[in-house]
Amino acid sequence: xxxxxxxxxxxxxxxxxxxxxxxxxxxxxxxxxxxxxxxxxxxxxxxxxxxxxxxxxxxxxxxxxxxxxxxxxxxxxxxxxxxxxxxxxxxxxxxxxxxxxxxxxxxxxxxxxxxxxxxxxxxxxxxxxxxxxxxxxxxxxxxxxxxxxxxxxxxxxxxxxxxxxxxxxxxxxxxxxxxxxxxxxxxxxxxxxxxxxxxxxxxxxxxxxxxxxxxxxxxxxxxxxxxxxxxxxxxxxxxxxxxxxxxxxxxxxxxxxxxxxxxxxxxxxxxxxxxxxxxxxxxxxxxxxxxxxxxxxxxxxxxxxxxxxxxxxxxxxxxxxxxxxxxxxxxxxxxxxxxxxxxxxxxxxxxxxxxxxxxxxxxxxxxxxxxxxx
Amino acid sequence: xxxxxxxxxxxxxxxxxxxxxxxxxxxxxxxxxxxxxxxxxxxxxxxxxxxxxxxxxxxxxxxxxxxxxxxxxxxxxxxxxxxxxxxxxxxxxxxxxxxxxxxxxxxxxxxxxxxxxxxxxxxxxxxxxxxxxxxxxxxxxxxxxxxxxxxxxxxxxxxxxxxxxxxxxxxxxxxxxxxxxxxxxxxxxxxxxxxxxxxxxxxxxxxxxxxxxxxxxxxxxxxxxxxxxxxxxxxxxxxxxxxxxxxxxxxxxxxxxxxxxxxxxxxxxxxxxxxxxxxxxxxxxxxxxxxxxxxxxxxxxxxxxxxxxxxxxxxxxxxxxxxxxxxxxxxxxxxxxxxxxxxxxxxxxxxxxxxxxxxxxxxxxxxxxxxxxxxxxxxxxxxxxxxxxxxxxxxxxxxxxxxxxxxxxxxxxxxxxxxxxxxxxxxxxxxxxxxxxxxxxxxxx
Numbered sequence: 001x002x003x004x005x006x007x008x009x010x011x012x013x014x015x016x017x018x019x020x021x022x023x024x025x026x027x028x029x030x031x032x033x034x035x036x037x038x039x040x041x042x043x044x045x046x047x048x049x050x051x052x053x054x055x056x057x058x059x060x061x062x063x064x065x066x067x068x069x070x071x072x073x074x075x076x077x078x079x080x081x082x083x084x085x086x087x088x089x090x091x092x093x094x095x096x097x098x099x100x101x102x103x104x105x106x107x108x109x110x111x112x113x114x115x116x117x118x119x120x121x122x123x124x125x126x127x128x129x130x131x132x133x134x135x136x137x138x139x140x141x142x143x144x145x146x147x148x149x150x151x152x153x154x155x156x157x158x159x160x161x162x163x164x165x166x167x168x169x170x171x172x173x174x175x176x177x178x179x180x181x182x183x184x185x186x187x188x189x190x191x192x193x194x195x196x197x198x199x200x201x202x203x204x205x206x207x208x209x210x211x212x213x214x215x216x217x218x219x220x221x222x223x224x225x226x227x228x229x230x231x232x233x234x235x236x237x238x239x240x241x242x243x244x245x246x247x248x249x250x251x252x253x254x255x256x257x258x259x260x261x262x263x264x265x266x267x268x269x270x271x272x273x274x275x276x277x278x279x280x281x282x283x284x285x286x287x288x289x290x291x292x293x294x295x296x297x298x299x300x301x302x303x304x305x306x307x308x309x310x311x312x313x314x315x316x317x318x319x320x321x322x323x324x325x326x327x328x329x330x331x332x333x334x335x336x337x338x339x340x341x342x343x344x345x346x347x348x349x350x351x352x353x354x355x356x357x358x359x360x361x362x363x364x365x366x367x368x369x370x371x372x373x374x
Numbered sequence: 375x376x377x378x379x380x381x382x383x384x385x386x387x388x389x390x391x392x393x394x395x396x397x398x399x400x401x402x403x404x405x406x407x408x409x410x411x412x413x414x415x416x417x418x419x420x421x422x423x424x425x426x427x428x429x430x431x432x433x434x435x436x437x438x439x440x441x442x443x444x445x446x447x448x449x450x451x452x453x454x455x456x457x458x459x460x461x462x463x464x465x466x467x468x469x470x471x472x473x474x475x476x477x478x479x480x481x482x483x484x485x486x487x488x489x490x491x492x493x494x495x496x497x498x499x500x501x502x503x504x505x506x507x508x509x510x511x512x513x514x515x516x517x518x519x520x521x522x523x524x525x526x527x528x529x530x531x532x533x534x535x536x537x538x539x540x541x542x543x544x545x546x547x548x549x550x551x552x553x554x555x556x557x558x559x560x561x562x563x564x565x566x567x568x569x570x571x572x573x574x575x576x577x578x579x580x581x582x583x584x585x586x587x588x589x590x591x592x593x594x595x596x597x598x599x600x601x602x603x604x605x606x607x608x609x610x611x612x613x614x615x616x617x618x619x620x621x622x623x624x625x626x627x628x629x630x631x632x633x634x635x636x637x638x639x640x641x642x643x644x645x646x647x648x649x650x651x652x653x654x655x656x657x658x659x660x661x662x663x664x665x666x667x668x669x670x671x672x673x674x675x676x677x678x679x680x681x682x683x684x685x686x687x688x689x690x691x692x693x694x695x696x697x698x699x700x701x702x703x704x705x706x707x708x709x710x711x712x713x714x715x716x717x718x719x720x721x722x723x724x725x726x727x728x729x730x731x732x733x734x735x736x737x738x739x740x741x742x743x744x745x746x747x748x749x750x751x752x753x754x755x756x757x758x759x760x761x762x763x764x765x766x767x768x769x770x771x772x773x774x775x776x777x778x779x780x781x782x783x784x785x786x787x788x789x790x791x792x793x794x795x796x797x798x799x800x801x802x803x804x805x806x807x808x809x810x811x812x813x814x815x816x817x818x819x
Contacts, residue, residue, distance in 0.1 A: 040651065044658025051664055054671045061671070187390065190802035193744035194795060195752060201770070201779070201787060209779050216780060313662055314752050318774075329756065332666050340663065348658040 026371050033359065037352040041345075042121065048344045049116050052337045056109045062335055063105060070095045103129055116341055123349075125342040130334040131327075140342040144324065150219055151311040151323035154239060158246035159304050162254060167297065170258030171285070177263060185255050192253030197314040200245040204318075207241060214241055217320035242319040246312060261296065265289050294365045302354045309347055381733075381811050391807030394740075397800025405617050408610035420607045421764040428602035432490045432589035434776075436785040437597040437605075449485040449590035456583045463583075471578035475505075479586055480568045488551045488562065490589040494571075496530040497583045503576040511553055514565025519544070519553065526573075526582070597785050599769070600776045608764035609789055615765045616747045616797055619680060623746035626684040628739045634688065635696035636727045639704055640719060649693065656689040665749075669758030676760040679753060683746065692738065696731065703730050733812035741805030744798035751794055766790035 053059065074080050074092055083091070100106050107115075119126055125140035133143040173182045207214040215221075219238050225231045265271070271288045311325030320326075324343065331339035363371045385391045412420070420427060430453040441447050454460035456477055463477045498505050509521040509532075522537055524530075534540065535549045546552035556563045573582045596605035638649040668682050703709065704727070712722050753759060754767025755774065773779075773786040 036651075036654075040654045041658060044655045047655065048659060048664070051667055054667070058671050190390070190799050190806055193741075193748070193798040193802035195748050197752065197755065198748065198791065198794070201774075201791060204779050205784055205787065209782065209784065310660070313666075314755060317756060328660075328663055329666060332663065332670050335671070340667070344658075344660050344663070347660065351658060 029371055033356060037356055041348045041352050042117070044348050045120055045341065045345050046113065046117050049113050049120075049337070049341055052340045053109060053113065058335050058337070059105060059109060062103065063100065066099045066103075066105075067096055070099060116337065120341050120345040123345070125345075126338050128331075128339050129336045131331055131336045131339055140338045143327065143339060144342060144346075147322060147324045147327045150321060151316070151325065152308055153235075154242055154246070154316075154321055154323060155308045155311060157239065158243040159308060161243075162247050162250055163301060163304055166251065166254035167258055170255045170262060171290075173255065173259045174262035174266060174289075175281075175285075182259070185252055185259065188252040189256035190253075191248075192250055194249060195314070196242075196245045196249035196312060197318045199248050200242060200315055200318045203241045203245050214238075217318070219322055238321075242315055242321055245319075246315060261293060262289060265293050268292075292366070295362045295369075298361055298365065299358060302358060306347070306350045306354055309350055310343075384811050385807060388807040388810070390803035394800045394802075394804025394807065397796055398804065401613050401617055401797060401800070404610065405614035409614055412607060412610065417607060417611045417764060418762055421603065421611070422762070423603070424601060428598075428604070429493075429495075430587050431593055431598045431602040431604060432591065433598060433600060433602050434781075434783055434786075435490075435589075435591060435593035435598045436783070437595050437789075438592045439595065440592060440785065446486040447484070448487045448592040449483065449489045449588075451489075451588055451590040451593045452481075453585060453587040454479055455585035457585075461584065461586060465581075471576070473575045473580070475571075475573035475575065475582050477571045477584060478568055480566060481588075482565070483554065483567050484564045485590075486562065487591050488554055490591060491550060492534045492553075492589070493587045494532040494534075495585040495587065496526045496532070498526050498528055498530070498581070500528075500575065500577050500580040503580075505573050505575040505580055505582050507571060507573045507582070510570040512568035512570065513553075514563055514567065515556065517557075596789060599772055599786060605769065605786070605789060608766070608769050609793065611764045612766035612769070612790065612793065615676070615760075615763055616750065616794070619676060619750045620743040620747040620797075620801070623680055623683050623687070623749075624739050624742040627687040628692075628735055628742065630684065630688050631690075631693050632696055632728060632731055632735055633723075635693050636700055636723050636731070638693075639697055639700035640723050640727060646697075649689070649697075653689040653693055656686065659686065661686055662752075665753060666756060666758060669753060669756075674758055674761050676750070676763055676765075679750075679758075679760075683749065696734070699731065699734060700727060703727060737805050737809035737812055739805075740801055740808055743801040743805070747794065747797055747801075766794050770794075 071092055074088065074095070080088060080091070097106070104112055104115075125144070127138045128140050128143055131143055132138050133146045135142070135146065137143065169185075173179075173185060176182060204216055208216040215238050217238075220231065220234050221238075225234050266289045268288075271284060274284045274288045309324070311323045311328070313325035313329050315321070316323045316326040317329060328340065328343050330336075331343075360371060362369045385395075408417075430451070432451050435451065436448070438448075438450050456463040461477050461479050463475060465473055465475050467473045494509070496507065504525040504527065506523070506525050508523040511519040511521050513519070520543070521534065521540060522532065524532070534553070537549065540549050541547060544552040551562075554562055554567075569586060571584055575582065594604055594606060596609050598604055634649060638646040664686060665679060665682060669679060672678065709722060709726055712726050717726070750759070750765060751767030751770065754765060754771045757771060757775075759765055759768045759771060767790070769790040770787060773783065773790075776783075776786075778784070778786040
């Protein structure tokens with residue numbers, strides 16, 4: 001999660017004197033930026049729609065499935081076995097046509113894909129093809145909303161903990177460069193090559209399999225405790241292993257990255273200068289080291305927040321956690337294009353919004369940066 | 375070139391780099407060994423083979439070496455047959471073309487846990503009259519137990535645990551424990567057991583061969599899975615597959631990224647603009663979902679997934695990082711000199727720009743290997759692994775879907791997991807060390 005990007009977006013550049021009025025410059029920049037991001041979202045979502053259809057390949061699969069299902073259901077219905085074969089054949093044809101119409105398969109993909117696109121862009125997420133929410137709804141919005149809390153809880157807790165603990169520890173380490181803990185973190189940073197679900201398997205093996213003190217998976221016992229306090233404790237117990245796996249998998253690399261990053265900034269000449277002036281170490285840290293690193297830290301934090309939305313597909317699958325990542329995986333297995341597209345469009349919008357807002361935040365926190373400056 | 379040599383020399387200063395190199399080289403050796411000893415076709419046949427290939431192995435058997443760590447010793451598996459002389463067979467001719475066959479097998483049983491099963495496979499040659507077989511069991515305390523008498527078909531399988539008559543005779547539902555126990559105390563009896571088989575044949579030219587398969591509780595050096603497959607095959611073959619997938623994906627991604635970044639920076643204008651826009655679009659595309667979709671809808675072949683992975687990984691943040699460096703290099707004096715003597719754009723991009731990036735490329739390339747190795751395993755765990763090839767990820771998926779964690783078959787998960795972990799950590803450590811050598815800015819930090 002902690003991707004350190006040293007350079008802010010290429011469209012933000014260092015201030016140079018210019019005669020244009022600020023308003024004009026900013027509005028021109030905003031228009032251009034919104035246009036570019038808008039086109040990016042449209043193209044990205046359209047590509048996803050086409051991939052989710054595999055260029056029509058999925059339509060063939062679905063048509064065959066419908067034909068099979070309907071032929072079989074009619075053949076199995078005793079009331080219809082008396083019918084003349086002719087009548088039955090036309091009945092089957094009619095039913096297949098009706099079902100294809102219901103799923104929108106009667107319109108060619110080229111047209112349908114644009115309908116998906118315009119619906120997606122206006123956030124009319126529509127109805128799922130095969131999936132239903134646990135409450136029984138076929139609305140994509142409700143399916144996603146039902147799973148959102150689980151993902152937000154797991155990802156939110158683990159990622160926020162990861163972010164704050166690693167920034168805090170990294171700052172500490174950068175002050176004591178070269179001590180035992182610093183060396184330990186450097187030595188342990190390759191452990192982040194291993195993905196969280198992989199640590200998850202070990203965690204399950206140790207804490208659920210051998211010691212039997214924590215559950216194998218799921219989010220709450222069945223039946224769930226009725227008392228809200230017990231319920232919360234029960235969820236916490238189930239969350240411990242997946243959250244710990246998610247944190248562990250990025251922990252050391254994240255600290256290492258921030259630490260290196262702080263060290264690079266603390267070897268700047270102006271920091272040496274400030275130290276030479278005799279400023280207290282706390283002031284040097286706040287005003288000369290942390291301040292210039294703020295844009296990067298904010299960028300990382302913003303992308304972390306977006307990451308909450310996508311969930312962790314495989315970790316959720318391994319821990320049977322009922323989150324969005326697993327829902328998306330199920331949706332793919334059920335050829336449920338509206339759910340796939342719904343999840344993608346929300347992610348795309350969140351990304352575009354964040355990228356757009358970040359430019360302004362850079363200008364706010366770094367006086368050298370000017371929005372749309374050229 | 376000298377700089378490269380020096381860098382390599384400096385590599386050996388880092389213990390983590392040395393460990394990484396050892397891991398990488400070991401993997402290569404294992405991969406070559408796997409491909410030489412079990413050729414591709416044979417590996418596929420074994421991996422895809424069912425009962426007919428693996429009938430000699432027990433199911434869910436941990437590796438034999440766990441006996442070194444447990445207080446209770448688990449019985450090992452074996453199989454012996456008359457055809458290769460591991461069971462001695464004597465045929466004595468009788469009157470009127472009849473003959474009798476006798477075979478016996480003696481073995482030591484000094485374990486603490488009953489075996490899973492014992493099976494006899496008979497093959498008989500005859501034209502009309504079926505040969506007749508009788509089997510007896512000799513225990514260490516000198517008891518002689520009649521197991522069964524039966525007429526055998528050309529191919530006959532006899533499972534001791536399934537014989538209802540034997541169950542009544544032993545007064546026990548579980549035949550195997552009853553055969554290995556003291557009937558008084560009901561406790562397991564250690565010592566030398568003997569299986570006696572005598573056959574009567576009623577035609578000239580008639581013959582019987584028998585194979586005795588003993589399914590113990592442990593097997594070989596890797597154990598077995600739900601379909602009795604010896605896990606050593608996928609564990610060995612996982613190495614070349616993981617290496618090939620990791621290295622090809624990582625090499626393809628980094629080299630293509632670099633070339634595209636170089637071309638974009640050099641030509642600038644719309645080419646550069648296009649690359650930037652593609653990178654932004656790619657940011658919107660859900661990477662894992664697309665791979666899952668390709669796996670579900672289109673093809674689970676490892677090569678299709680590999681191609682898609684490379685395509686989706688080219689236009690990412692790293693293209694921007696390369697671009698930033700190329701922008702600086704583009705302005706340097708030697709490029710200007712090249713331009714002045716009239717070098718073509720192609721020449722400048724491929725001979726002057728790209729080689730300058732090798733120090734940046736190599737650490738990134740090595741560090742990216744674990745990502746792709748684990749990506750393959752991740753897809754396998756989601757059930758989207760290659761349907762044909764044996765891989766480490768497939769073992770984990772099989773184990774997971776058979777509830778290995780709940781049922782305590784830890785070896786099944788741990789073996790591939792540890793191999794994956796060693797591979798991932800090895801390359802990651804090497805990558806870190808290379809990064810510190812090639813990018814000295816980080817070395818002091």
